[in-house]
Amino acid sequence: MVGLSLGLVVAAVVALCLGPVQLKVPLDPLQRKVLLDLRLPRVILAVMVGAALAVTGVLFQGLFRNPLADPYVLGTSSGAALGATIAVLSNASLHLGGLSARPLCAFAGAILATALVYGLGRMGNRSAPTIMLLAGIAVSAFFSALTSLLLYFRQEEMAKIVFWMMGGFSYARWAEVKMILPYLLVAFLLSRSFARQLNLLLLGEDKAHQLGLEVAVFQRRVVFTASILVAAAVSVSGSIGFIGMVAPHLVRLFIGPDHRYLIPASALAGGLLLLVADSLARTVLSPVELPVGVLTSLIGGPFFLYLLKKSRRALH
Amino acid sequence: MLSRSRIRIRSGQLSGMLVLLLALAVTTSAYPLQLTDQFGRTLSLNKPPERIISGSPGNTEILFALGLADRIVGVTDWCDYPSAVENKPRIGNIAPLNLERVISLRPDLVLACNLNGKDPVENLSTLGIPTFALNPVSFAALAEAIQLVGQLTATETAAQQLVTELEAALAALAPEEKSSGRKPKVLIAIGSDLSDLWTAGTGTFLDEAVTLLGWENIGGGLGFSWGQINLEYILAENPELILTEMNPAIFEQDPFFRELTAVRGNQVFQINVDTFSRPGPRLIEALADLALLREQVQK
Numbered sequence: 001m002v003g004l005s006l007g008l009v010v011a012a013v014v015a016l017c018l019g020p021v022q023l024k025v026p027l028d029p030l031q032r033k034v035l036l037d038l039r040l041p042r043v044i045l046a047v048m049v050g051a052a053l054a055v056t057g058v059l060f061q062g063l064f065r066n067p068l069a070d071p072y073v074l075g076t077s078s079g080a081a082l083g084a085t086i087a088v089l090s091n092a093s094l095h096l097g098g099l100s101a102r103p104l105c106a107f108a109g110a111i112l113a114t115a116l117v118y119g120l121g122r123m124g125n126r127s128a129p130t131i132m133l134l135a136g137i138a139v140s141a142f143f144s145a146l147t148s149l150l151l152y153f154r155q156e157e158m159a160k161i162v163f164w165m166m167g168g169f170s171y172a173r174w175a176e177v178k179m180i181l182p183y184l185l186v187a188f189l190l191s192r193s194f195a196r197q198l199n200l201l202l203l204g205e206d207k208a209h210q211l212g213l214e215v216a217v218f219q220r221r222v223v224f225t226a227s228i229l230v231a232a233a234v235s236v237s238g239s240i241g242f243i244g245m246v247a248p249h250l251v252r253l254f255i256g257p258d259h260r261y262l263i264p265a266s267a268l269a270g271g272l273l274l275l276v277a278d279s280l281a282r283t284v285l286s287p288v289e290l291p292v293g294v295l296t297s298l299i300g301g302p303f304f305l306y307l308l309k310k311s312r313r314a315l316h
Numbered sequence: 317m318l319s320r321s322r323i324r325i326r327s328g329q330l331s332g333m334l335v336l337l338l339a340l341a342v343t344t345s346a347y348p349l350q351l352t353d354q355f356g357r358t359l360s361l362n363k364p365p366e367r368i369i370s371g372s373p374g375n376t377e378i379l380f381a382l383g384l385a386d387r388i389v390g391v392t393d394w395c396d397y398p399s400a401v402e403n404k405p406r407i408g409n410i411a412p413l414n415l416e417r418v419i420s421l422r423p424d425l426v427l428a429c430n431l432n433g434k435d436p437v438e439n440l441s442t443l444g445i446p447t448f449a450l451n452p453v454s455f456a457a458l459a460e461a462i463q464l465v466g467q468l469t470a471t472e473t474a475a476q477q478l479v480t481e482l483e484a485a486l487a488a489l490a491p492e493e494k495s496s497g498r499k500p501k502v503l504i505a506i507g508s509d510l511s512d513l514w515t516a517g518t519g520t521f522l523d524e525a526v527t528l529l530g531w532e533n534i535g536g537g538l539g540f541s542w543g544q545i546n547l548e549y550i551l552a553e554n555p556e557l558i559l560t561e562m563n564p565a566i567f568e569q570d571p572f573f574r575e576l577t578a579v580r581g582n583q584v585f586q587i588n589v590d591t592f593s594r595p596g597p598r599l600i601e602a603l604a605d606l607a608l609l610r611e612q613v614q615k
Contacts, residue, residue, distance in 0.1 A: 020552040030575055034548055037571065091508065102511075155409070159542065160512060170544060171511045287549030288538055 004268040015043045015279040042172040046278040047271035049237050052229040054270020055191050057244035059226045062198040064129045070245040075113040075139035080234035082143045083109020085161050089154050103235040110231035167238035167293025180232040190225045195259035240293040242300035243270050354451035364470040365425035371432045377596030382471040390421045452595035485603035491530040499532040505560035522592045558584040
């Protein structure tokens with residue numbers, strides 16, 4: 001945990017120094033602005049979103065006891081994509097707290113999709129997670145199809161949406177940080193309070209129930225919290241894959257499955273991973289920005305396979 | 317520099333070719349006609365086409381400009397200019413082309429283009445529909461495309477006039493004298509607002525026109541035609557000019573953009589990006605507007 005925190009600080013300092021505008025002490029007003037109003041909010045936002053995605057991954061993997069669960073299983077990302085698409089296509093000029101229509105509609109879409117999946121998942125009592133997973137896949141497919149349908153009729157806007165869906169922080173400002181900060185703080189605190197119950201669930205639903213856990217109620221709470229995290233993340237950065245799945249697994253390899261440590265450590269690891277990925281995304285081909293979502297999957301995929309091969313047992 | 321000299325050479329060749337062809341057309345009937353399209357495919361026609369389908373808005377505008385309105389029997393859903401196009405039957409999307417719809421209109425020429433993709437063009441040819449593809453990705457290629465359409469449809473004179481106008485508009489962009497050699501840096505800002513800023517790079521008409529003006533497009537030569545660039549890079553480059561489809565006031569209100577030399581010196585100019593993205597005769601007007609804008613800049 002100490003190592004992760006140190007790594008995060010080092011990565012943040014390096015990220016703050018990288019960019020097309022050269023910083024020389026003493027800073028002139030432009031350099032100051034670039035450092036404090038462009039790079040700093042971007043670094044903070046990348047860490048926040050990475051942490052949010054990683055914690056969501058922990059919550060879902062624990063809840064569904066499925067190592068493949070990640071923040072997108074509940075249709076959240078496709079809901080957000082649909083919201084963003086509608087915002088762009090309708091040229092909505094909605095503004096709230098310094099934010100434009102796209103993040104707001106993405107947030108709304110994410111919440112809507114998750115609420116729908118959650119509602120469908122309630123039909124069962126004990127098998128709720130399975131139903132919820134299936135409902136998530138169905139809602140995902142449905143919302144993605146709606147997005148494609150809308151895009152098909154407005155092909156000239158396609159590039160905008162497609163780029164947004166690939167994820168990125170090219171327009172990260174303090175307004176975005178301020179908007180998601182309260183949601184993330186509350187959701188992080190809630191997540192930490194779930195640690196003990198998630199540990200019980202590791203023993204299986206029946207055992208957890210016998211030990212006094214109201215499984216169905218708890219599941220709803222976790223899903224609700226996780227969907228706030230994903231919606232906040234997606235609304236400011238589009239959809240970024242793999243962090244939510246990889247970060248928890250990575251951390252589990254080192255510190256084991258105890259959620260009391262797994263949750264904060266995953267948050268740090270997710271933040272670190274996404275910060276590094278975003279710094280690469282904006283510097284390797286500068287001034288062209290790579291979509292960070294493409295980069296996380298491009299690097300995350302093979303790296304994850306390597307880990308998988310190296311320590312199959314540890315991942316169970 | 318490079319691209320300008322290339323254009324001159326090409327248009328020189330073109331006019332030479334055209335004189336030859338015009339001479340041929342005067343002496344003998346051009347049909348049966350064999351022409352190579354801009355995909356490198358050969359098409360034979362026995363007589364001027366009477367039922368033409370246009371595969372893109374740019375193609376439609378070229379056909380109208382050549383006075384072929386009466387012979388058009390189908391246009392895409394995106395064709396919206398000139399207004400007379402409203403009454404034409406629609407064939408649907410540019411890509412993918414609805415082949416059955418195209419065939420049902422019994423065309424004797426489908427004027428396709430790069431936007432339709434290679435496969436649909438091949439498929440149409442295989443189905444026995446005479447198909448000719450344009451690939452107007454530069455001003456020189458557009459001039460060639462217009463002349464090819466002129467030959468195909470026996471409207472060489474109108475085509476030649478259009479090309480002459482286009483070449484004149486391009487020539488008018490060239491700086492009057494070799495100035496100090498320092499090129500003003502220009503940012504082409506596309507999009508609805510600054511949170512979604514796009515720019516036009518290599519391979520776009522805007523980039524080509526700006527280069528002809530003797531300006532340096534800071535989004536050019538970065539390996540994309542339409543792309544997003546880092547705001548910090550824009551700040552570091554500090555362009556002296558901004559060409560945009562947004563309201564210039566947006567730049568003055570933004571805490572970063574208002575620091576730019578272009579914004580401080582009121583050198584933010586609104587242009588119509590749409591006319592620059594459609595390879596057709598209206599590019600001539602767009603170029604003329606750009607030449608006028610240069611006068612404003614130099615003041």
